[in-house]
Amino acid sequence: MASAESQPRFGQSVKGLLSDKVGSCSGDVIALTRQVLKGSRSQELLGQAARNMVIQEDAILHSEDVSSIKIYSHVEHSKNLQDQLRHLLK
Template sequence: MATGAQDSQARFGQSVKGLLTEKVNTCGTDVIALTKQVLKGSRSSELLGQAARNMVLQEDAILHSEDARSYSEECWTVIRSTGPAKSPAEIEWHIRG
């Protein structure tokens, strides 16, 4: 009987060992999948941040071009009303009035 009990315990031990191995492999696969997902999310965040920075740069460029256009219009207004100016300082003087 002792041999039968030992065989039973050995089979049970092998069964448990097999189940544990399977579970460890599954957990390992899940950890790898989770790591990939985290890295993918990190990359998405990085790309989103870069897009936001690019939008800010574009906005600054647009605002600068609007300022330059406005200044150019003011210069042309002065030139039309007073004739050609001799220097940028003279244009500034006419703008300030």
């Protein structure tokens, strides 16, 4: 009968160990899910940062082009004014 008594205890300890293992695995799955979500969010933020950098670069290049055109226009206008002044002073 001693073996009959040890059988339920053995079954209970196996169930307890199995329950602990399932709980541990569930915790690991939750932790892994959190890490995957963080990684996904990080990728999303990196992608947005890259898009923002491209937009800023385009804006800077466009700004340089516009500035160059404005400077050229001002230089041309200044030359025209100088020519007019020279003509008037003759």
